[in-house]
Amino acid sequence: MTVLAVAEHRRGELRDVSYELAAAGADLADATDSELHLAVVGGDVAAFGDDLVREGVDAVHTVDHGEEFNHDVSVQAVEQLADGLDVDYLLMPHTVNGLDYAPAVAERLGLPIVTDAVEMAVDGTLEVTREMYGSKVETTIEVESERAAVTLRPAEWPQAPTGGDAAVEPFDASIDESAVRSTVTGFEEVGGGDVDISEADVLVSVGRGIEEEDNLDVVRDLAEALDATVSASRPVVDSGWLPKNRQVGQSGKVVTPDVYIAIGISGAVQHVAGMKGADTIIAINTDPNAPIFDIADYGIVDDLFDVVPALTEQFGG
Amino acid sequence: MKILVTVTDVAVVDDEFEIDGLDVDERYLTYELNEWDDYAVEEAVQIAEDGEEVEVVTVTVGPERSEEAIRKALAKGADRAVRVWDDAIAERDLLDAETKASLLAAVAREEEPDLVLSGVQSGDDSFAATGVTLAEKLGTEWAAVVNQLELDTEAGVASVHRELEGGVEELTDVELPAVLTIQTGINEPRYASLRGIRQAQNKPLEVRTLGGLGLDESALETPLRWTATDEPETEGEATVFEGGADETAGELAAVLREAGVGQ
Ligand SMILES: Cc1cc2nc3c(=O)[nH]c(=O)nc-3n(C[C@H](O)[C@H](O)[C@H](O)COP(=O)(O)OP(=O)(O)OC[C@H]3O[C@@H](n4cnc5c(N)ncnc54)[C@H](O)[C@@H]3O)c2cc1C
Numbered sequence: 272m273t274v275l276a277v278a279e280h281r282r283g284e285l286r287d288v289s290y291e292l293a294a295a296g297a298d299l300a301d302a303t304d305s306e307l308h309l310a311v312v313g314g315d316v317a318a319f320g321d322d323l324v325r326e327g328v329d330a331v332h333t334v335d336h337g338e339e340f341n342h343d344v345s346v347q348a349v350e351q352l353a354d355g356l357d358v359d360y361l362l363m364p365h366t367v368n369g370l371d372y373a374p375a376v377a378e379r380l381g382l383p384i385v386t387d388a389v390e391m392a393v394d395g396t397l398e399v400t401r402e403m404y405g406s407k408v409e410t411t412i413e414v415e416s417e418r419a420a421v422t423l424r425p426a427e428w429p430q431a432p433t434g435g436d437a438a439v440e441p442f443d444a445s446i447d448e449s450a451v452r453s454t455v456t457g458f459e460e461v462g463g464g465d466v467d468i469s470e471a472d473v474l475v476s477v478g479r480g481i482e483e484e485d486n487l488d489v490v491r492d493l494a495e496a497l498d499a500t501v502s503a504s505r506p507v508v509d510s511g512w513l514p515k516n517r518q519v520g521q522s523g524k525v526v527t528p529d530v531y532i533a534i535g536i537s538g539a540v541q542h543v544a545g546m547k548g549a550d551t552i553i554a555i556n557t558d559p560n561a562p563i564f565d566i567a568d569y570g571i572v573d574d575l576f577d578v579v580p581a582l583t584e585q586f587g588g
Numbered sequence: 589m590k591i592l593v594t595v596t597d598v599a600v601v602d603d604e605f606e607i608d609g610l611d612v613d614e615r616y617l618t619y620e621l622n623e624w625d626d627y628a629v630e631e632a633v634q635i636a637e638d639g640e641e642v643e644v645v646t647v648t649v650g651p652e653r654s655e656e657a658i659r660k661a662l663a664k665g666a667d668r669a670v671r672v673w674d675d676a677i678a679e680r681d682l683l684d685a686e687t688k689a690s691l692l693a694a695v696a697r698e699e700e701p702d703l704v705l706s707g708v709q710s711g712d713d714s715f716a717a718t719g720v721t722l723a724e725k726l727g728t729e730w731a732a733v734v735n736q737l738e739l740d741t742e743a744g745v746a747s748v749h750r751e752l753e754g755g756v757e758e759l760t761d762v763e764l765p766a767v768l769t770i771q772t773g774i775n776e777p778r779y780a781s782l783r784g785i786r787q788a789q790n791k792p793l794e795v796r797t798l799g800g801l802g803l804d805e806s807a808l809e810t811p812l813r814w815t816a817t818d819e820p821e822t823e824g825e826a827t828v829f830e831g832g833a834d835e836t837a838g839e840l841a842a843v844l845r846e847a848g849v850g851q
Binding site for chain 1: 599605607610708729730750753759761763811812815833841
């Protein structure tokens with residue numbers, strides 16, 4: 272049997288999720304008595320290939336085609352590799368680029384796809400754990416077939432250590448250029464501007480629980496009293512109430528303040544990705560089951576409109 | 589030009605809830621228009637308002653309950669709606685991305701849209717795979733996680749920004765027809781006006797069955813089984829302060845002072 276895991280890179284660097292896929296792949300290969308193959312498509316494949324020689328990896332396949340990710344190329348290359356290797360389990364990252372090619376590859380190979388896995392186990396069949404309802408429940412999906420595609424949530428697996436003696440082999444994918452109908456024309460950095468929230472020691476962060484733009488004054492007053500910076504979850508930024516440079520999360524900024532006060536923020540995985548490195552996390556939320564409490568050090572289960580002004584008052588605000 | 593928008597309603601779980609079998613007990617669920625689809629509908633309606641002769645059609649795989657969300661999309665300016673459902677579909681615990689895409693593809697093949705817009709994900713099961721699977725089934729191009737869109741219908745190209753991680757956007761040109769999965773923030777979804785809501789009552793909402801779409805139950809076959817649902821064990825060791833707001837705020841203030849905040 273064969274497990275194939277596909278690495279991800281951007282702007283000249285392999286992304287951490289690549290090594291996590293290698294670790295998850297090694298576990299799965301162990302449990303199913305399979306070989307683990309890794310693949311990387313495009314970029315500096317020679318360097319990437321060497322870097323992907325990790326413990327538990329049997330072979331690394333490099334596809335030298337283009338500098339950056341292009342989903343049409345990835346789909347063709349991974350399809351051909353998976354076909355040639357007769358792959359049973361195909362692992363891809365649940366990243367923005369993973370979302371852009373994994374479902375197409377699975378469809379082309381006729382594989383069922385389970386996305387956003389946070390755990391995998393093999394008990395005769397593959398069982399994938401994933402979350403639903405904004406991480407409020409965990410569900411198990413059993414794969415009753417021998418073969419499947421699974422996308423893995425970043426930062427859920429450790430990174431496979433370097434080592435092992437996998438051979439790095441160039442794979443000569445035959446890319447049908449007429450089927451490449453999307454062209455990446457560039458990149459753009461967004462979210463610069465006046466304040467760099469990633470530099471702040473104390474962040475007062477506000478989420479959808481604030482309900483209305485006018486209510487933001489409640490958190491601004493607290494931030495002022497604490498001499499802190501205001502940041503936000505995505506819905507607040509999407510609504511145009513705060514600029515993009517204040518957004519914390521997967522598509523916003525990664526912040527590592529001493530203190531992060533999450534006010535009316537549920538703690539969706541894409542938000543947590545940006546703030547879980549804070550030293551002390553404080554959550555104020557009416558919902559005792561909000562996932563933010565799983566990572567918080569201190570919590571108050573109450574209405575922010577009662578608690579936040581009371582807290583501001585404590586600091587003479 | 590015709591734009592097909594995939595629209596679904598999603599379940600939102602109450603603060604306190606119980607699990608009954610595989611799912612959260614229905615008593616603790618309320619349904620609303622999927623956040624990402626709301627932006628997709630808005631994008632389609634804005635394109636229609638900018639150009640001539642654009643028809644916006646919504647397509648939903650969902651029970652009668654989802655008509656509330658569909659009417660909302662119609663009230664915001666979609667022209668008509670198609671809903672796919674029958675007893676065989678209702679019997680399935682799990683509608684995986686592949687199954688949903690198969691049903692949506694059957695409608696798309698009849699409608700022959702120039703552009704399909706879908707949400708990046710559904711807020712409840714978060715598979716985030718239906719749109720791209722649909723594109724692959726239709727043999728069209730696609731782009732996932734689009735937060736900016738410019739159409740050049742004459743050249744047959746959609747120029748999009750894809751929102752990557754960490755504040756970086758990828759600029760991509762995609763040949764039409766295409767399926768684009770829409771990220772929140774691409775626009776500002778409008779509120780349905782009273783007039784819109786009234787008009788929506790009279791807009792066509794057609795219900796289609798598997799058989800009616802020329803499919804049979806094999807379209808619902810999947811090797812994926814939803815076998816268990818649990819409340820995750822909290823790994824958290826949060827100290828939760830109890831009491832009235834003044835009391836809890838006081839205790840939290842002490843923690844903050846201890847950490848050197850607000851001195
Ligand atoms: C590809 C992708 C990228 C994303 N990137 C990001 C990102 O970078 N950053 C980000 O934040 N999100 C991101 N998201 C969105 C993410 O999935 C969530 O939708 C978002 O984080 C939810 O924000 P929220 O917690 O403010 O809102 P909600 O999830 O709606 O939570 C609001 C919370 O407020 C509480 N509340 C309500 N009223 C009160 C009150 N009066 N007092 C106290 N509490 C109250 C509620 O109990 C609830 O827990 C991304 C999504 C995708 C698909």
